[in-house]
Amino acid sequence: MMNNTQEEPLFIAQSGPLEGQRWKIEADLILGRDATCDIVIPMRQVSRQHMRIHPTPNGIQIEDLGSKNGTYLNGLLLQEPALLNDGDEVQVSLAQHFVFLSSDATMPLEGLPLDMQKRRLRVDLGARRVWILEKEIDPPLSASQFNLLQILYEQPGEVVSRSEVIDAVWGQAAEGVSEQALDALVRRLRDRIAEVDSDREYIVTVRGHGLRMDNPVILSS
Numbered sequence: 001m002m003n004n005t006q007e008e009p010l011f012i013a014q015s016g017p018l019e020g021q022r023w024k025i026e027a028d029l030i031l032g033r034d035a036t037c038d039i040v041i042p043m044r045q046v047s048r049q050h051m052r053i054h055p056t057p058n059g060i061q062i063e064d065l066g067s068k069n070g071t072y073l074n075g076l077l078l079q080e081p082a083l084l085n086d087g088d089e090v091q092v093s094l095a096q097h098f099v100f101l102s103s104d105a106t107m108p109l110e111g112l113p114l115d116m117q118k119r120r121l122r123v124d125l126g127a128r129r130v131w132i133l134e135k136e137i138d139p140p141l142s143a144s145q146f147n148l149l150q151i152l153y154e155q156p157g158e159v160v161s162r163s164e165v166i167d168a169v170w171g172q173a174a175e176g177v178s179e180q181a182l183d184a185l186v187r188r189l190r191d192r193i194a195e196v197d198s199d200r201e202y203i204v205t206v207r208g209h210g211l212r213m214d215n216p217v218i219l220s221s
Contacts, residue, residue: 008024008025008026009024009025009055009060009100009101009102010022010023010024010025010100010101011023011025011029011039011053011090011098011099011100012098012099012100012101013096013097013098014097014098014099014157014216015096015097015156015157015212015213015214015215015216016041016092016095016096016097016157016212017041017042017043017095017096017157017158018039018041018096019156019157023038023039025053025055025060026055027055028052028053028054028055029052029053030049030051030052030065031046031050031051031052031053031092032046032047032048032049032050032051032065032067033046033047033048033050034048034049037049037050041092041095041096043093043095043096043159043206044208044209045068045069045093045094045095045206045207045208045209046067046069046092046093046095046096047065047066047067047068047069047093049065050064050065050067050071050092050093051063051064051065051067051071051078051090051092052065054081056083058083059083059084060083060084060100060102061081061082061083061084062078062081062082062084062090063078063080063081063082064078067092067093068093069093069094069095070093070094071090071091071092071093072090072091072094073088073089073090074088074089075089075091075199075200075201084100085100085102086100086101086102087099087100087101088100089216091214094201094204094206094214095206095212097157097214097216099216119156119215119216120132120133120197120200120202120215120216121153121193121202121213121215122134123149123150123153125150128140128141128146130146130149132193132196132197132202133196133197135196135197137192137193137195137196141189141192142188144169144170144185145185145188145189145192147168147169148165148168148169148185148186148189148203149189149203150168151164151165151168151169152165152203152211152212152213153213153215155213156213156215157212157213157214158212159206159209159210159211159212160210160211160212161209161210162179162182162210162211164210165182165210165211166182169182169185186203186205186211189203190202190203200214201214202214202215
């Protein structure tokens with residue numbers, strides 16, 4: 001159950017299908033695709049019972065429950081149970097992104113919806129300029145790279161089908177564009193982003209579904 005009582009550890013959903021929801025951690029929470037889970041993530045790449053959040057005397061611990069596609073802590077595949085620190089980022093199968101706060105007293109920009117908070121990657125759609133952690137990508141992205149970024153940026157956390165992406169990028173010339181051409185464009189865009197920030201994969205491939213942008217909120221210090 002979601003709750004906002006102060007001084008309680010919180011698990012906050014950022015980019016992904018649960019974006020904007022938050023949970024107070026008072027007891028074990030099971031995350032997964034199954035409807036019986038405490039936090040249900042309705043995506044095929046998420047296992048039925050994917051991971052567990054477990055309060056211990058030493059702090060809040062997370063554990064992968066033998067999931068098929070893995071649990072990631074601060075970008076690294078979780079191999080064994082680990083204690084969470086304030087501000088840690090958790091990804092479930094790269095499908096849903098969460099942030100852990102040791103209490104809601106540390107919650108950034110309290111009262112603002114997540115889509116109004118400051119994110120790592122920022123786009124000026126009119127000027128076709130892109131910043132990551134306030135550092136601009138320079139030289140600018142090519143037209144096709146920017147069009148690819150734009151359709152994902154405008155639908156944060158949502159999976160955009162490959163056909164939608166091809167239509168958005170190539171327009172009337174989309175007919176006949178191959179999957180290989182799209183894959184090559186995605187690689188080039190990832191390479192350009194990595195020139196500024198190589199620590200995070202912003203463009204996520206959701207196998208069998210499409211592409212999604214992982215663009216989390218920057219926590220205030």
